[in-house]
Amino acid sequence: MYDFDVELPKSVADAVAALGREEAQALGGGQTLIPTLKQRLASPSVLVALSGIGELKGVCMDGGALVIGGATTHATVAREAAAHYPGLADLASHIGDPAVRNRGTIGGSLANNDPAACYPAAALGSGATIKTNTREIPADDYFQGMFTTALQEGEIITSVSFPVPQASNYQKFLQPASRFALVGVFVAKYADDVRVAVTGASNDGVFRWSEAEKALSSDFSAKAVDGLSVSAENMIADLHGTAAYRAHIVGVMTKRAVAAAR
Incomplete structure (x- = not known):
């Protein structure tokens, strides 16, 4: 590993400001980014950790949609979404292993958009809306190819809204x-x-x-x-x-x- 700075913002506004630094990179659960850094496939000089931002966490119902904060872990989704959206909760319960599920986040997975990740299928299959610090993006417009999304530089996924199916x-x-x-x-x-x-x-x-x-x-x-x-x-x-x-x-x-x- 090489030397880099770590920012620990406590709000979305602070995180957005930190991402304005030169060569800054958002860090969710780190399940993809940390191995990438170890292999020198990326070398940002600043990591902006999102895991300490309380407003990015949580699972709740809003009308007929299940809303999940961007920094919510897979394990939390598996546990707290089960009563409202069992298909999504079951998906989350089988991502990786317990270590991955307790560190990885839904926002990190969707931002990375690995071609073999599970959450993109749930978001696209549900017609979800990906909400960021600046706008709302329908899932049909969000996914744009392998490891490619509609996210712009410095944009953070704050929550994902899933219409609950029958x-x-x-x-x-x-x-x-x-x-x-x-x-x-x-x-x-x-x-x-x-x-x-x-x-x-x-x-x-x-x-x-x-x-x-x-x-x-x-x-x-x-x-x-x-x-x-x-x-x-x-x-x-x-x-x-x-x-x-x-x-x-x-x-x-x-x-x-x-x-x-x-």
Whole structure:
């Protein structure tokens, strides 16, 4: 590790001011950033820790939406969202291992937008709204590709608002060592439609499977997905699985998610 300064702001305003320093980087739970620093893949001179900002933590209902503070840990989401949004809580309960769940944050995960992370599928599959210190961004506009989001420099995720569906489920075909998703599918049924979001599979990061959404909106059953498939053209291919394999698993995980949600 190399030398750097650490800022410990107590408010969002203080954090925004600290991020204005040259080569400053926001630090959430550190589950991605700290290993990145150790490998010298990034070398900011200032880390602005967000974990001490009370206004960025917590889980609460606001009308028909579940609102989660950006610095809320996965373990807290798993525990406190269970009564309101069980599909989301179950997803959070299977992220990484206990150490990751007790340090990693929802805001950090969404800001990093790892192509195999779980929360992007939940946010996109729920039609969530990502709220920052300056604006509100619909999930459909927020995710812009692998490790790429609509966040601007110095912008902080303050909370995420999830419309609560009638039924939901997340199925993850995980890579055993990292516990990241080789393919993960989040399905959420609302009064007027069904949303299906896929993570881990595409070179473009998380995406919606519109063909499955249309079929499931007419018939919310696993058999509605029979005969449907996603193209393997832009799927990730690596030592864990070919592009065609991932495309096939998308269909399998979608059917499992629908069956479990029902």
